[in-house]
Amino acid sequence: MVELTPSFMLEYESLDKDHQHLADIVNQIIRAIDDDEAEKCEGLVGEFVKSAKDHFANEETLLVNVGYPNVKKHQDHHKGLNIKMDHMIEFAKMAGENQMARDSLRKELVFFLMDDVITADMEFKNFIEEKAKTDKA
Ligand SMILES: [Fe+2]
Ligand SMILES: [Fe+2]
Numbered sequence: 001m002v003e004l005t006p007s008f009m010l011e012y013e014s015l016d017k018d019h020q021h022l023a024d025i026v027n028q029i030i031r032a033i034d035d036d037e038a039e040k041c042e043g044l045v046g047e048f049v050k051s052a053k054d055h056f057a058n059e060e061t062l063l064v065n066v067g068y069p070n071v072k073k074h075q076d077h078h079k080g081l082n083i084k085m086d087h088m089i090e091f092a093k094m095a096g097e098n099q100m101a102r103d104s105l106r107k108e109l110v111f112f113l114m115d116d117v118i119t120a121d122m123e124f125k126n127f128i129e130e131k132a133k134t135d136k137a
Contacts, residue, residue, distance in 0.1 A: 001027050002110055008118050010125050012132070015062065018055040019118055025051060026109050033102050038095040041105060045092035048109070049085045052117065056081075059121070066131045068124050081116055084108065 002023050009016050025048045032040040056078040063071045088108055094101035 001030060002113060004118070008114075010121060010128065012062075012128055015055075015059055015121070018051070018058060019121075022048065022051055022055065022113055022117060026113050029109060030106060033095070033106055038102050041092040041095040041102075042089075045088050045105070045109075049089060052081075052085065055117075062128075063124060066128055068127050070123070074120075074124065077116075077120055081112070084112055084116070088112070 004016075004020060004023050008019070010019075025044060029041055029044045029048070032038060032044060060071065060075050060078065063074060068074075088105060091101045091105040091108065095105055
């Protein structure tokens with residue numbers, strides 16, 4: 001199971017909610033695999049990919065709105081993840097009958113969420129925190 005500890009929070013409600021939602025779907029997928037219900041993976045991974053893409057769009061809009069200087073770099077980072085999501089969809093299709101696909105899917109998903117989605121966002125965490133403080137002051 002993946003759990004978002006406080007150090008992984010951006011302290012920005014809409015983004016933290018999105019990340020939590022993605023973590024919830026990953027946990028559902030892990031549970032489906034552990035419970036021998038891997039045929040559920042395809043639908044769940046579809047939901048994960050859609051939610052991830054929606055999240056990336058929300059996040060990019062927010063970064064533009066707060067004037068984050070490296071938006072382009074983060075957008076490119078998100079774009080670079082499309083290929084990984086395509087792989088996950090392929091693994092999910094095979095997950096019902098293939099142990100290796102199940103193992104790969106689980107590994108890829110956890111890595112994707114923790115490293116590519118959440119850790120990568122730490123780059124702009126300070127910026128939006130400072131921004132929130134100055135907006136309040
Ligand atoms: Fe994010
Ligand atoms: Fe991001």
